[in-house]
Amino acid sequence: MIGTIPLSDxxxxxxxxxxxxxxxxxxxxxxxxxxxxxxxxxxxANLALLGxxxxxxxxxxQIVVFFVIxxxxxEASVGLAVFVALFRHTxxxxxxxxxxxxx
Amino acid sequence: MSIPLWLIPxxxxxxxxxxxxxGKRLGKSFVSAVGVGSVGLxxxxxxxxxxxxxxxxxxxxxxxxxxxxxxxxxxxxxAFRLDVLSALMVSFVTFVAFWIHVYSIGYMHHDETDAxxxxxxAYLNLFMFSMLTLVLAQNFVLMFVGWEGVxxxxxxxxxxxxxxxxxxxxxxKAFVVNRIGDFGFLLGMxxxxxxxxxxxxxxxxQAAAADALRIAPLLTVxxxxxxxGAVGKSAQVPLYxxxxxxxxxxxxxxxxxxxxTMVTAGVYMVTRCNVLFRLTPDVMLVVAWIGGITAIFAASxxxxxxxxxxxxxxxxxxxxxxxxxxxxxxAFVAGxxxxxxxxxxxxxLFLGSGSVIHAMGGEQxxxxxxxxxxxxxxxxxxxxxxxxxxxxxxxxxxxxxxxxILTGVFEDQKYVLFxxxxxxxxxxxxxxxxxxxxxFQRSFRGTHEQEHHLHESxxxxxxxxxxxxxxxxxxxxxxxxxxxxxxxxLFARFLEPAFPQIAFARGAEHPLSHAIxxxxxxxxxxxxxxxxxxAWLWYTKEEGRIPDRxxxxxxxxxxxxxxxFRVDEAYNFLIVRPFDxxxxxxxxxxxxxxxxxxxxxxxxxxxxxxDVLRFLQTGNVRNYALTFFLGVIGLMLLxxxxxx
Numbered sequence: 001m002i003g004t005i006p007l008s009d010x011x012x013x014x015x016x017x018x019x020x021x022x023x024x025x026x027x028x029x030x031x032x033x034x035x036x037x038x039x040x041x042x043x044x045a046n047l048a049l050l051g052x053x054x055x056x057x058x059x060x061x062q063i064v065v066f067f068v069i070x071x072x073x074x075e076a077s078v079g080l081a082v083f084v085a086l087f088r089h090t091x092x093x094x095x096x097x098x099x100x101x102x103x
Numbered sequence: 104m105s106i107p108l109w110l111i112p113x114x115x116x117x118x119x120x121x122x123x124x125x126g127k128r129l130g131k132s133f134v135s136a137v138g139v140g141s142v143g144l145x146x147x148x149x150x151x152x153x154x155x156x157x158x159x160x161x162x163x164x165x166x167x168x169x170x171x172x173x174x175x176x177x178x179x180x181x182a183f184r185l186d187v188l189s190a191l192m193v194s195f196v197t198f199v200a201f202w203i204h205v206y207s208i209g210y211m212h213h214d215e216t217d218a219x220x221x222x223x224x225a226y227l228n229l230f231m232f233s234m235l236t237l238v239l240a241q242n243f244v245l246m247f248v249g250w251e252g253v254x255x256x257x258x259x260x261x262x263x264x265x266x267x268x269x270x271x272x273x274x275x276k277a278f279v280v281n282r283i284g285d286f287g288f289l290l291g292m293x294x295x296x297x298x299x300x301x302x303x304x305x306x307x308x309q310a311a312a313a314d315a316l317r318i319a320p321l322l323t324v325x326x327x328x329x330x331x332g333a334v335g336k337s338a339q340v341p342l343y344x345x346x347x348x349x350x351x352x353x354x355x356x357x358x359x360x361x362x363x364t365m366v367t368a369g370v371y372m373v374t375r376c377n378v379l380f381r382l383t384p385d386v387m388l389v390v391a392w393i394g395g396i397t398a399i400f401a402a403s404x405x406x407x408x409x410x411x412x413x414x415x416x417x418x419x420x421x422x423x424x425x426x427x428x429x430x431x432x433x434a435f436v437a438g439x440x441x442x443x444x445x446x447x448x449x450x451x452l453f454l455g456s457g458s459v460i461h462a463m464g465g466e467q468x469x470x471x472x473x474x475x476x477x478x479x480x481x482x483x484x485x486x487x488x489x490x491x492x493x494x495x496x497x498x499x500x501x502x503x504x505x506x507x508i509l510t511g512v513f514e515d516q517k518y519v520l521f522x523x524x525x526x527x528x529x530x531x532x533x534x535x536x537x538x539x540x541x542x543f544q545r546s547f548r549g550t551h552e553q554e555h556h557l558h559e560s561x562x563x564x565x566x567x568x569x570x571x572x573x574x575x576x577x578x579x580x581x582x583x584x585x586x587x588x589x590x591x592x593l594f595a596r597f598l599e600p601a602f603p604q605i606a607f608a609r610g611a612e613h614p615l616s617h618a619i620x621x622x623x624x625x626x627x628x629x630x631x632x633x634x635x636x637x638a639w640l641w642y643t644k645e646e647g648r649i650p651d652r653x654x655x656x657x658x659x660x661x662x663x664x665x666x667x668f669r670v671d672e673a674y675n676f677l678i679v680r681p682f683d684x685x686x687x688x689x690x691x692x693x694x695x696x697x698x699x700x701x702x703x704x705x706x707x708x709x710x711x712x713x714d715v716l717r718f719l720q721t722g723n724v725r726n727y728a729l730t731f732f733l734g735v736i737g738l739m740l741l742x743x744x745x746x747x
Contacts, residue, residue, distance in 0.1 A: 025728055034725075096725075102722025
C-alpha cells in the first residue's frame, strides 16, 4: 500500500509532522500539549521508518515501529502519572510555573 | 647428627616471639624463664657446635638451607657459616649475653611493670637473634639482615624508657646516625655485586684475591663504602656521636649492645672482609687513622665527664678506635683479640656501673658518689679487676690485647699512630682510675637518704660480675705475645685460617727483634702504670685538688673538653639545622605553596567555572528542549560534514 506512494512524499509528510511536533514541544506551556507534541514527533519518525522499509522491501523498519509504539504506550502511562502527581502537588501543569530545579 | 647452625639464632627468635606476644599476660617469672632460657639454650647449642669445631681441623662449615632470593643473575642463599672467625664471635657473644640476661633479671625486676619487663626481654632476645645472624651469615645479604636487626634493637632499647624525652631522642639519634653507615654498607654491597656478581663470602673473596690488580681502583671505593658502614655501627669519628647518647637505655643494654657485642660488629665485618681490605692499602690507611683519631679523641673527652656511664661510653668509643687501628695496620688478629677481651672487661665495667646506679637509686653523677668500696664490696673488686684490665696492667686481659695492637702498629712502621696509641693507653688508665677513685674511694658525697639506701646488689647481679671479672683477669692468656714461644699465641694460631695468603697483597713483614718487643712491652706497662698512679695521686690522695686547680687555670679548655669538644653542637649547626631548614622549606614552600597551591588553584578554577555555568540551569524544561534540539542539529551537521 505505502509502496505506491513516492518516498519523497512520505518523507515530506514525516518532516512536516516532526516540525509541527517540535514547534508544539518548544512553544506550548501545558505539559499535556508538550507531551502530545512529542508523541507527534515520534510518529513522524515512525512514518519515515515505514517509508524506508517499503523502499528496501525489508521488515526491519516495521519491527522498529512496533517497538516505538510499545515504548510510547509505556511512556504515556508513566508521563501521565507524573502529570497527575505534579498537579496534585502544585495545582498546575504549566511548565513555566514549574522551575524548581535551577541553579 | 649435630645441632644445625640455624638453631642458634632461631632459639632467641622463639624467645622473642613468646616474650613479646604472651609475656605481658604470663608475668615476670615466666618472662625471666623464657627470655634467659632461650639465650641459655642458644649458648648451649652454640658450644655444642663450637667444641667439636675447635677440637677438629678448623675447616669452615657452611650449612645451606636453600635459596632465599633469586632474580636474574642475582641469587642469595639462606646459608650459615661456622669458621674460626664466626666461632670466636659466637663463643663470646652467647656467653656474655647469657650472663647479661641473668643480670637483667635482678636489674629490671623492681623498676618495671609486667609489660615493660616482657618488652625488655623480648627486645633483648630479638637482639640476640640479629647478632647471631650477623656473625653466622655466609653472605653479605644475610649479614645485612643481622646488621639492620641489631640497629633496630639498639634503637628500641635505647628508647626503652620512651616516656623520657631524652631517651626517645637518643634512640632516634642512634637510628639516624646508624642509617648513614648502613647506607655506606649497602652501597658497598652493590659495588661487590657489580664487581664479582655474587655476595657469597667465599666467592667474593676468592674472586677478589684472584683478580686483584684489575679491580683495585673500584675495590678501593667499595671498601671505603663498607668501612663507612663499620664507622657508623662501631661509633668511629665522625659518626661516634650516637654511642654516648645511647647510654639513655637500661645499663645491661649498654653493657651488651653498646659495649660488648653490637658495636664490635664493624670490626668483625672489616676482619671478615680482610681479603678485600688487604688488597686496598689506601683504605687500610684510612681505617688506621680513623681508628687512631677516634681512640685519642674519645679518651680525651672521657677525662672530663662526670656521668659514670658517659665515661664508660667514651671509653668504649676509644677502645673501638684501638680495634680499627689494629685492623688498619693489618693486625687483624690483635683487633679481634681486643674485641674479645674488651667484651669481657667492658661488659663487667658496665654491669658494675649498673650495680652502682642501682644502689644509688638511679644517680649517675660521680661527684655525688664516693666511698662505695665498703658498701658494695663485690661490685668494687670486680670493677677494680676490669679497670686494671682495661688500663692494660699485666697480666690482665686488656694488657695482652692492647700490647698486641701497639706491637702491630709499631711493626707496620706507623710511628705517629704508635705514639697516639701509647698516649691513649695512658689516658685510658688515667680516666678509668679517676672513675674508680671518684666512685668507690674517698668519702660519700651524696645525700643521707642515698647513703641509707646503699646496698650490695642481689646474687643474680653479682654472679655475672664475678664471672666477667674472672674472664677479664685470665682471658688474655689465650693470646700471649710471640716472645714467650712461637706457639704461645693460641689465639693467633686459631684465627690463622681466616687470613689466607694473597698474591698481590701488601705483605712486607718487618719482624721486630726480641729486644724491641720487650722494650715496647716495658713502655706500655710504664705508660699504663703512670696513668694509674697519676689518677690515684690526684683523685684519691689529693682528693681532686690538682685537677680542680688545672680546670680553674684553663677554664676555656676545660669547658671545651667537658662539653665533648662541642661536636654535637657543631653537627647541630652544620648538619641538623640546615637540614631542618631545608625540610621546613620543602614543607612550607614546596609542599604547601607549590604542590598544594597547584591543586587548590585547579580546584578554584573548577569552582569558578561552575559558579558561572550554573546559570545555564534555568529549571525551565522548554529551554532544555530547545538546547537539546539545537544540539541535535549541531550533531547532524557534524555527521554530514557540513558544519565546518
